[in-house]
Amino acid sequence: MNRSTFGCLALLWLSPIVAVAGDDPAAFQLLQRLDALQADPVTQRLAGYEQMQARRAIDALNAARKRDRDAVLYVAQRRVEIAEITAHTESMQQELNDLDRQYDDLRVEASRREAERARQQAERLRIQAQIQAEEAERMRQEAEAEAAARADVEQTLTNVAGRQTAQLSAARRKEAELSRQEAELVTGATLPASRFSGNNEVFTVDGNAYVDGTAGLSPSGQGNAQALAAYLQIGRNTSVRIEAYDSDTAQAQARADSLKASLVAAGVSSNRIRASGKNGAATRARSAVVTVSP
Numbered sequence: 001m002n003r004s005t006f007g008c009l010a011l012l013w014l015s016p017i018v019a020v021a022g023d024d025p026a027a028f029q030l031l032q033r034l035d036a037l038q039a040d041p042v043t044q045r046l047a048g049y050e051q052m053q054a055r056r057a058i059d060a061l062n063a064a065r066k067r068d069r070d071a072v073l074y075v076a077q078r079r080v081e082i083a084e085i086t087a088h089t090e091s092m093q094q095e096l097n098d099l100d101r102q103y104d105d106l107r108v109e110a111s112r113r114e115a116e117r118a119r120q121q122a123e124r125l126r127i128q129a130q131i132q133a134e135e136a137e138r139m140r141q142e143a144e145a146e147a148a149a150r151a152d153v154e155q156t157l158t159n160v161a162g163r164q165t166a167q168l169s170a171a172r173r174k175e176a177e178l179s180r181q182e183a184e185l186v187t188g189a190t191l192p193a194s195r196f197s198g199n200n201e202v203f204t205v206d207g208n209a210y211v212d213g214t215a216g217l218s219p220s221g222q223g224n225a226q227a228l229a230a231y232l233q234i235g236r237n238t239s240v241r242i243e244a245y246d247s248d249t250a251q252a253q254a255r256a257d258s259l260k261a262s263l264v265a266a267g268v269s270s271n272r273i274r275a276s277g278k279n280g281a282a283t284r285a286r287s288a289v290v291t292v293s294p
Contacts, residue, residue: 183231189223215254229266252277
């Protein structure tokens with residue numbers, strides 16, 4: 001079942017159900033934020049899966065014991081934030097798509113007008129050969145004005161699309177940060193350091209992740225793997241590429257396979273992961289690189 005189909009089913013599941021916040025003001029406030037998404041005609045049918053997860057988290061908050069409440073409240077708050085960010089991100093993506101369609105329509109209309117003018121020009125030149133010089137000058141002026149107008153339209157569309165793309169990128173990075181916090185809270189472990197490269201997020205696993213001289217993960221590496229697995233299951237359905245390093249190519253491949261096996265054991269689908277060894281010495285700062293792609 002793809003994400004779009006699941007989102008529609010999630011919205012159907014949400015529509016007849018109203019979570020009961022009881023006397024818990026925090027749960028009631030979170031529920032109001034979700035209800036605001038449902039009440040907004042722009043976002044009510046967006047981020048269905050994330051909204052469903054957020055409502056489940058609120059239900060869990062209502063049922064949580066006192067000693068667990070802080071952790072459960074934190075997760076519920078993050079889930080609601082993720083639902084809000086995802087809904088607004090998808091809304092911005094729809095706006096970008098609308099701009100693309102409007103841009104295509106403008107180009108088609110401009111081409112149609114140009115073709116019509118060319119036919120009219122040919123007819124006028126055939127009938128009024130005696131005023132060819134005056135007509136040619138008028139045509140030149142019209143062409144320059146049209147080119148300037150078209151350039152203005154294209155520049156405006158480019159500027160709008162650029163701002164929307166920047167906002168979308170910022171929203172995705174915020175979503176990734178919230179997912180990181182949740183994964184580390186749930187597992188009690190620390191994710192490897194990461195950076196963004198285009199649409200990809202690149203995690204750098206340090207040299208302490210493997211037991212010296214072997215392909216086995218150290219306690220630190222196992223913690224990294226647990227946190228990374230939780231992160232991958234919280235976020236979108238992404239693909240994962242593992243590249244492990246060692247001066248021995250066979251050892252490098254064994255290290256990549258070891259990290260993949262830990263992620264699979266923690267619940268990540270094996271089909272999402274590609275593992276390969278790289279011929280290059282592992283360093284204290286880098287023993288493997290994990291690239292997460294949309």
